[in-house]
Amino acid sequence: MANRDFAVDVAAYQPTSMSTYKHAGARQVIVKLTEGTGYFNPKASAQIKSAHTHHMYVHGYHFATFGNSASRAKAEAKFFVTCAKKLNVSKKRYLWLDWEAGDGNVIINSTYSNTKAILAFMKVCHDAGYKVGLYSGAYVLRQYVDTAKIIKKHGTCLWIASYTTMGRIDNPDFNYFPSMEGVAMWQFTDNWCGLNVDGNITLKELIADTAKSPAKKVAKPKPKAKTPSICYVPILYGNPNYKVRLLDSAGHYQKYINTNTSWKIWDEKTIRGMKCYKIGTDTQWIPAKYVKEV
Known part of the structure; x- marks a missing residue:
């Protein structure tokens, strides 16, 4: 009202x-x-x-x-x-x-x-x-x-x-x-x-009914998929010199990392429509499509 x-x-x-x-x-x-x-x-x-x-x-x-x-x-x-x-x-x-x-x-x-x-x-x-x-x-x-x-x-x-x-x-x-x-x-x-x-x-609501409304049932959130603790970046496209470019949390591209390397995962989020894993600071997010979960 x-x-x-x-x-x-x-x-x-x-x-x-x-x-x-x-x-x-x-x-x-x-x-x-x-x-x-x-x-x-x-x-x-x-x-x-x-x-x-x-x-x-x-x-x-x-x-x-x-x-x-x-x-x-x-x-x-x-x-x-x-x-x-x-x-x-x-x-x-x-x-x-x-x-x-x-x-x-x-x-x-x-x-x-x-x-x-x-x-x-x-x-x-x-x-x-x-x-x-x-x-x-x-x-x-x-x-x-x-x-x-x-x-x-x-x-x-x-x-x-x-x-x-x-x-x-x-x-x-x-x-x-x-x-x-x-x-x-x-x-x-x-x-x-x-x-x-x-x-x-x-200037404020003076006529609101003071009766308490029945509590609404809140649906329980679906359990979030467990984020793996370690990921491995395999050699891609058969080229050992191929590197993967990281993103920051805002979606800006950052430095490259080598393939055939393993990293500890600290967090998971969607960036630029892609599932990404945080493997270091907030400027080190790698698209999940480039890694294998271990």
């Missing part, structure tokens, strides 16, 4: 039907489920049902209000997970943390304390069996979060917001991609296709 999927993220501001987004080309939906420890999106259930009706993949997100408090982060995460379970969000999908300024979420704290709180939130979701990711603007993540720690713990899991211009954008312009390590998805507009919904493009 291709890594590049269009996805929309929806909240109570968007309609309950996902039909328009599906027809515009979106294959995935990230539905806002919760905020803080008390708000639940009243449209979430209907939005998820509509997404499934239109054969779209569903993830969930939570808007943070915990700032840099690890204890509040854990409480919000538990609330988020409880709601995700009630809505039957598949554990093959992602639970995203939306950590940005707004609704009382203070981000101007130390990078260390911010990152610690974010990781505390993500751990609760991860321990509940979900895939996890972190959303915010590119500037916020660069200035206030140690994303290297996030990536080290959870892999490629960043969902980055960065717009080339405000207003309608239908397709992402990767000339303006916010190059950062660990980016799983890029939110490139807040007005995708003129539908007044955020437009996102995935």
Whole structure:
């Protein structure tokens, strides 16, 4: 399945039907489920049902209000997970943390304390069996979060917001991609296709089935013919002065050797379509047709 999927993220501001987004080309939906420890999106259930009706993949997100408090982060995460379970969000999908300024979420704290709180939130979701990711603007993540720690713990899991211009954008312009390590998805507009919904493009596979496929039976290789240990170069064409020219491993012709001589064989390979024996260095390969095995 291709890594590049269009996805929309929806909240109570968007309609309950996902039909328009599906027809515009979106294959995935990230539905806002919760905020803080008390708000639940009243449209979430209907939005998820509509997404499934239109054969779209569903993830969930939570808007943070915990700032840099690890204890509040854990409480919000538990609330988020409880709601995700009630809505039957598949554990093959992602639970995203939306950590940005707004609704009382203070981000101007130390990078260390911010990152610690974010990781505390993500751990609760991860321990509940979900895939996890972190959303915010590119500037916020660069200035206030140690994303290297996030990536080290959870892999490629960043969902980055960065717009080339405000207003309608239908397709992402990767000339303006916010190059950062660990980016799983890029939110490139807040007005995708003129539908007044955020437009996102995935950069990694987010919807792969985690079920293990049955192990494939691998045919055992046929035993390789045993290479003789000694070979003899007989007199050829009745001429004791006739010599045989050697090749190197790349197929370039090298020096000549006398006939009526014996050599130890070190290896065997096909060169220029001929079976050859290595009788010295890598520049000393003799075609097998000129020798007798002893």
